[in-house]
Amino acid sequence: MAKSCIVGLYLFFAVLASHGIVELQASHHVYRNLQTVQSSASADQPYRTGYHFQPPKNWINDPNGLMVYKGIYHLFYQYNPKGAVWGNIVWAHSTSKDLVNWTPHEPAIHPSQPGDINGCWSGSATILPGGTPAMLYTGIDPKNSQVQNLAVPKNLSDPYLREWVKSPKNPLMQPTAENKINASSFRDPTTAWLGPDKKWRVIIGSKIDRRGLAILFKSKDFVNWVQAPTPLRAAEGTGMWECPDFYPVSLRGRNGVDTSLNGPSVKHVLKLSLDDTKHDFYTVGSYDGSRDVYTPDKGSVESDSGLRYDYGKYYASKTFLDSIKNRRVLCGWLNESSSVADDIKKGWAGVHAIPRHIWLDKSGKQLIQWPVVEIEKLRANHVTLPSKLLKGGSVVEVTGVTASQADVDISFEITSFEKAEVLDPSWTNPQLLCSQKGASVKGGLGPFGLLVLASKGLSENTAVLFRIFKGQNKHVVLMCSDQSRSSLNQNNDKTTYGAFLDVDPLHQSLSLRSLIDHSIVESFGGGGKACISARVYPTLAIDNAAHLFVFNNGSEAVKIAKLNAWSMNKAKIN
Ligand code: DQQ
Numbered sequence: 001m002a003k004s005c006i007v008g009l010y011l012f013f014a015v016l017a018s019h020g021i022v023e024l025q026a027s028h029h030v031y032r033n034l035q036t037v038q039s040s041a042s043a044d045q046p047y048r049t050g051y052h053f054q055p056p057k058n059w060i061n062d063p064n065g066l067m068v069y070k071g072i073y074h075l076f077y078q079y080n081p082k083g084a085v086w087g088n089i090v091w092a093h094s095t096s097k098d099l100v101n102w103t104p105h106e107p108a109i110h111p112s113q114p115g116d117i118n119g120c121w122s123g124s125a126t127i128l129p130g131g132t133p134a135m136l137y138t139g140i141d142p143k144n145s146q147v148q149n150l151a152v153p154k155n156l157s158d159p160y161l162r163e164w165v166k167s168p169k170n171p172l173m174q175p176t177a178e179n180k181i182n183a184s185s186f187r188d189p190t191t192a193w194l195g196p197d198k199k200w201r202v203i204i205g206s207k208i209d210r211r212g213l214a215i216l217f218k219s220k221d222f223v224n225w226v227q228a229p230t231p232l233r234a235a236e237g238t239g240m241w242e243c244p245d246f247y248p249v250s251l252r253g254r255n256g257v258d259t260s261l262n263g264p265s266v267k268h269v270l271k272l273s274l275d276d277t278k279h280d281f282y283t284v285g286s287y288d289g290s291r292d293v294y295t296p297d298k299g300s301v302e303s304d305s306g307l308r309y310d311y312g313k314y315y316a317s318k319t320f321l322d323s324i325k326n327r328r329v330l331c332g333w334l335n336e337s338s339s340v341a342d343d344i345k346k347g348w349a350g351v352h353a354i355p356r357h358i359w360l361d362k363s364g365k366q367l368i369q370w371p372v373v374e375i376e377k378l379r380a381n382h383v384t385l386p387s388k389l390l391k392g393g394s395v396v397e398v399t400g401v402t403a404s405q406a407d408v409d410i411s412f413e414i415t416s417f418e419k420a421e422v423l424d425p426s427w428t429n430p431q432l433l434c435s436q437k438g439a440s441v442k443g444g445l446g447p448f449g450l451l452v453l454a455s456k457g458l459s460e461n462t463a464v465l466f467r468i469f470k471g472q473n474k475h476v477v478l479m480c481s482d483q484s485r486s487s488l489n490q491n492n493d494k495t496t497y498g499a500f501l502d503v504d505p506l507h508q509s510l511s512l513r514s515l516i517d518h519s520i521v522e523s524f525g526g527g528g529k530a531c532i533s534a535r536v537y538p539t540l541a542i543d544n545a546a547h548l549f550v551f552n553n554g555s556e557a558v559k560i561a562k563l564n565a566w567s568m569n570k571a572k573i574n
Contacts, residue, residue, distance in 0.1 A: 010523045012486070020223060027242055027275040027278065028086035033339065035080065035087030042345060047519035047544040050405040051378055051571040052334075053102060053352040055092060059084050059343075060350035062188075062316035063331040064091055065108075065135050067125035068323050068399070070159035073099055075137075075331070076108055077352070078122060084343045088260065089119045091137070094574055095160055098374045099355045101572040108151075108164050115139040115149045122243055123148075124318060126192040126200075126222075126259075132156060134222055135164070136202060139171060145183040147171030148204060150223065154264070168186035173217055173225050174406035175205065181227075182206055187245045188273075192222070194260040195289045203232050205272070206239040212238035214246070214271065216292060232272060233294050235302040235363060240275035243316045247328065248287075248295070249367070254359040256328030259528070262289045267360060270294055271309070271317065271365065278315050279304035280332065297365070302452070307366055311431065311499035312481055312523075312532040313337060314353060329372060330356045334520060337493040337535040353522055353533055354515055366502070367433035368528040371515060379407055379566035389559050390448065390552040397549050401568035402432040404518055404546035408450060410563045411511040414468065419444035419556040423469035424474050434480035434498030437462030439553060446478075452516050453486065461535050462486045463551070464514050464523045468505055477501040477510065478534065479525040486536035499530040509561050515545060517568070518542070 054060065058080050065076040072095050077090035091109035094102040109120045116139025135151045149170040154163035165174025173189075175181035185207045192202040199218045204227070206213040212235050216228040232246070247259050248266035257266060271282040281304040283296035300306060309317055309332065317332030332353045336343055343349040344559045347482065354371040354431065383400040390396065392413075398408070427433050439447050440460075449465030463482040468475050479501045483494040503510060503526040515522040522533045541547065552558055 012412045016295070027240070030087065031085045032087070034083060034085045034340070034344065036082040037344065045346060047346060048348075049351055049377070049517045049520060049573070051100070051568050052353060052354060052517050052520055053094070053573055054240070054348065055079065055104065055574050057084070057347045058534035059086055059348070060092070060352075061086065061333050061335070063318050063333060063352060064122050064137065065125040066318055066320035066329070066331055067127060067133055068320070069133055069161055071240060071324060072097060072159050075102070078467070079107065081107065084347055084349050085340060089121060091120050097351050097373050100374050100378065102574055104574040105160060105162050108162070109137065112333070113139070113149070113166055113170055114146050115141055116140055116166075118144055121146070122188040122316065124189055124191040128222065133161065135214065136192065138187040138189065141171065142386055145175055146186040146370075147175070147190050148225075168224060169223055172223060173227075179227055184206060186215070188211055190244050190246055191259050193246070195292070202293065203244050203246055205244045207240040208241055210237050211235070211239040213276075214241060214270070214272070225354050228290050228292055228355060230241060231272055232292060236238075238272070238274060238276075238303055242273040242275050243318065245271040245318055247319055249328065249358075249360040251360065251364065254357070255326045256359075258321055262287060262332050267364065268294060270296070273316050274304050277304050280309045280315055280317050281306050282309065282367070283307070284360070284367075308499075309367075309369065310353075310531045310533050312497040312534045314531070316534045319358065326520040327357045328359070328370060329357045334533050335537060338537055339491045342491065342537075351520060366529065368526040369531055370524065378569045378571060379505070380569050381567040383565045385550070385560055387559065387561055389557050390550060391557045392552055392555045395451070395545060395549050398563065398565050401548065401565045402544070403516065403548040403568075404453065404541070404543050405568045406516045406548065406565060407513070407564040408452070408548065408563070408569055409511070409513040409549065410450065410515065411509040411561045412466070413509050413559040413561045414445065414505045414558055416556055417445060417468070417475060417506070418471070419446070419554065420468050420470045422476065423471045425472075430478055430498035430500050431496070432498075433478060434482065437467060438480065438482040438484055438496055439465055439551070443554045444465070445556045445558070446554045447480070448554055448558050449477035449550075450510060450514055451551050452514055452521055452550040453536060453541045454547045454549055455538065455545065458543045460487060460538045461549075462521050462534060464521065464532070466501075466510055466512070466525070468555075477503050477505055477526075479530050480523065481532040481534045483534050483536055486534075486556045487538055488539045492537050497534060498531045499525070499532060501526045501530045503529060
């Protein structure tokens with residue numbers, strides 16, 4: 001390149017910088033040439049879901065603005081109306097009476113003001129006193145800076161809230177020379193909560209260098225927001241915090257509580273979505289509302305090697321208080337594990353996990369997650385297996401259910417621990433351990449579990465399994481979702497996922513529930529103590545050619561205490 005040209009380029013970028021123009025930074029891959037490519041999607045669609053949320057076509061990502069209004073559940077989500085890759089982002093909108101069947105509406109929020117002209121990114125709903133919903137969301141302005149905006153319903157008597165109006169005062173929060181907020185990393189406002197001084201608080205994800213930040217703003221009227229002198233929380237070395245979520249959980253019982261509640265009856269949860277690793281991790285701690293300080297409990301790990309909602313593919317999640325059923329519900333995005341070329345071929349990308357009821361475990365140390373009970377009304381063709389011993393090396397087929405669209409709940413009892421391998425103290429990374437000791441690696445006590453979306457001869461299968469090790473003074477349970485044989489198509493991401501499960505197999509049975517839905521395997525270990533979601537694309541094990549097996553590839557026998565399996569009926573999804 002000629003010297004004059006290099007100087008010219010340098011000057012060009014210098015001028016851009018001096019005008020404060022920020023390069024658009026999304027956490028998503030940006031394929032500019034594909035963002036508006038409408039593919040002629042093939043008629044053959046073996047990977048579309050039967051009961052997990054997805055729109056008829058195109059790209060979706062984060063759930064947004066979840067809430068109940070006049071007895072109806074509202075789900076908004078990040079959506080590209082023009083193609084199967086991320087881009088052209090608007091807030092699409094669907095509503096439901098049961099969190100299972102969904103009715104689509106026109107996109108609720110799309111670029112129209114300077115404050116969001118380059119995109120309407122993630123945000124959350126707050127129900128204001130009197131019951132009026134208010135949406136705070138991130139907009140991308142003409143300089144590609146990330147700013148925070150407000151939208152409210154146009155017609156409060158419409159239970160479907162089909163039209164939204166934006167505040168003429170937008171943007172309400174923005175990076176300035178004074179506040180030095182990073183203009184390319186300032187996004188995803190939470191549901192706001194009221195502090196003891198009756199002022200609203202909201203946090204927004206951010207970073208400075210590698211320091212993740214939950215920047216706190218306060219307001220008396222929900223329109224004029226003032227930045228607090230310190231963030232609610234910050235941590236070195238984590239990178240950008242996307243989609244923060246901050247809420248109280250009751251110390252006792254499974255009921256959800258209002259986001260503004262604080263006091264001795266609750267603990268607080270701070271969830272962060274780590275842009276660098278695409279993992280949602282959380283800490284449990286306490287929140288001092290008068291000083292606006294959140295302190296994670298002793299022993300909490302503030303990174304994704306700590307507690308995660310899900311140890312598979314699950315991101316940008318958000319909770320809301322379900323005032324109809326008095327519970328807190330968690331929704332999250334399951335991205336594809338297929339190639340972009342395959343996504344364009346199928347004409348869509350992204351689904352949502354089944355909404356999960358969440359509550360604090362009795363230990364007070366972690367959350368428990370369970371698919372909302374409403375999903376059970378899709379169950380059909382109930383199949384059971386009598387309690388039986390599963391010898392080492394056995395594979396037993398479960399017949400009578402549609403294995404490509406099923407709900408399977410199994411529990412194992414361990415009668416002898418003799419052959420359990422000793423856990424090497426250096427084996428601290430469960431995902432790594434699972435990838436080294438997948439389903440095909442014979443063990444002592446395990447691997448045992450389910451082979452789902454399996455072809456007849458097992459050349460394709462996804463294995464959801466346990467292994468039990470002898471730890472220093474207790475048994476350690478490893479839960480894995482092994483995708484390595486999930487498809488003969490080599491172009492997919494087949495990463496194996498893993499988690500340690502806080503269950504004592506000496507005194508408790510070991511349960512596993514998997515929600516299987518064509519290209520989704522969403523698994524709940526130990527009654528919801530650890531969850532692993534995976535996306536898989538079998539080529540043989542599709543529709544009626546999919547099979548379901550129980551297996552044990554350890555040398556020790558284990559007992560199937562009970563097995564319940566159902567075919568799942570189709571939900572009405574958009
Ligand atoms: N997705 C949105 C952002 C958010 C990211 C953009 C997380 O607001 O940070 O589509 O997936």
